[in-house]
Amino acid sequence: MEDKNSELLFEYLRSILYDKKIQPLDVEQLDEPFRKLGRGLQYFAKTLTETKQYEAALSRGNLSVQPPPRENFLCENLKNIHANLNHLTWQAKQVAKGDYSQTVSYLGEFSEAFNTMTQQLKERELKLKQEAEREKVHAGMVETYNQLLVEMIDRSEEEIFVTSADGRRILYCKKRNDRSIDRNEVYQTCIRFAQKHRSEESRDSFEWIWEAEDSRHHFYRIITGYMQWQGEQAFLYIIRDVTEEKLREERLRMEANRDGLTQIGNRHYFLEKAEDMLKEGSNLTFCYCDLDHLKYINDQYGHTEGDWYITFFVETIQKHIRKEDVFARIGGDEFCVILCNCPYEMAEQKIRKVQKEFSSGQTKEYPKSFSCGIVEVEGGNEEMQVRDIIKQADHEMYLQKKEHKKKYRKELSVISISED
Incomplete structure (x- = not known):
């Protein structure tokens, strides 16, 4: 009997501490002597969940978040930090209005940095006034x-x-x-x-x-x-x-936004374009692509072959996207395509077609494939951030990559053994 109750309680405690979504506990499944402990753990789970949500909101800078109730003893220090941040925000606004008398004494090393900053701002304002007076005198000498x-x-x-x-x-x-x-x-x-x-x-x-x-x-x-x-x-x-x-600046700007190997946009270009497109409010579909077994190709056949693998992938993608779409290399083997006004189902069909063409074109000794995660973003979703979209698409891509690893592991092992 103790083993069964201990197992249920231990699994519930483990879920509280480690699972992203806490698995529920049915107290009725416990024997009577253990139910009080089960209810105590349920209260602990509720308190810990409130604390994590509160902590996450503060870490994102959401100072308007409602703190957990008083009986949540885990949040006392977080509430103190919350209050300090609110007061610091007010002080920063006062400084922005020109009140340089604001000082901070309750945030350790940050207090010294803040106070130094306000003093420097005060001195700089005085210097600017002096410079303005000198300019006025100078104008009279023109x-x-x-x-x-x-x-x-x-x-x-x-x-x-x-x-x-x-x-x-x-x-x-x-x-x-x-x-x-x-x-x-x-x-x-x-x-x-x-x-x-x-x-x-x-x-x-x-x-x-x-x-x-x-x-x-x-x-x-x-x-x-x-x-x-x-x-x-x-x-x-x-x-x-x-x-x-101007022409030289434009060339430098283009070079700064272009990937040297593939001549498509780089990560800086992608982030800039993605931010602009999200602000425009268009319906967008993000296709996050990751080339499979690029490291294997580099190790077995050399980086020249790896470069060919990358450029062949880029050429294949470019055949299937439009002028208004965005295509960029955001990492060594990571790419992203932003399709404008292309529904999820259509984007999925397009990617499958590209995957088929990529794997079947230009016969090589090794298999060619890439994994892809697709995320559709409706226009007007102002809260959506590029990093959140990429994180979600990366998760979707990883699921497909796991399947690809299972599919190609045996084939790559056979190639490697035959070469040895």
Whole structure:
């Protein structure tokens, strides 16, 4: 009798401590002397579940979570942390409003860091005010340096010209010898800029740095200064052709977002695109793919063959996705496809077709396969995070990978033995 009751109680305690979902205990199955202990364990399970839920909410930064009832003795320290975080949040808001008198003394090393930060913010604000005062004084000296400015303009290699404040008259123009700047078009853009800013009654800024693009898709970085020119208000423009810089930046940006081997998007590209697509509210289906036995191929046939295996997989996938879909390599053997407005069933059919084509194409000494987990996300689900979707898809993929391991384990063992 004791063995049966002990076994039931032990299994229930084990489930409380280790199972994600606690298995229920039927107290009526216990003999009378053990039922009180069973009910005590049920109360412990309820208390522990409340504590875990409370702890999880706090770890996600949810400070509006309702704490467990007072009789839950496990949550006393968590409740203290909750109260401290709420007060710290209020203090941070006060600092954001400019109240640098806020100090923290109840969070150990964090208290010192917080207090140092507020002191530095206070000092920085004072420095900014001092700098603003110096800028004001400097503005009063601008007229004194007009002649020096003209000399600097004459020596500059950029395209420079000065217009009246209303933009109707060109007061000065220094042209470059080359024809890299389409003067009429860029000049008109500058004049429209002057007309826009001359209507401002209060000019807190005397210099603007902006960019313009002409009809030939050339880009220009333009420094515009509001100034006095020979007794009248005027705008100074310093124009530089930055088309090559823009093209170089675009190439670097593309390289930063591209996987070197496959030339598809990398993890950074994927996360950026996924976040944007979730914000747009489209119906999305995430297909998380993991190449099977890539390590085996690298070990047995070399990394060159492994690279072929990866690129062949990418080429196979690309045959079956559309321009608006997203395809990226997010790890060594991990890939993800985001299908737009593609229901789960259709995505599943598509993946099965790709798996069949991948495994049957380009005969090799080893089997070719990949595992895939599919998660459909309905548009407007603003609470869904990319990491949560990937985690769910990875779980689904792992279930299929377990089946694939069973399927190919024997075949890979035969290949390995024959090669030896």
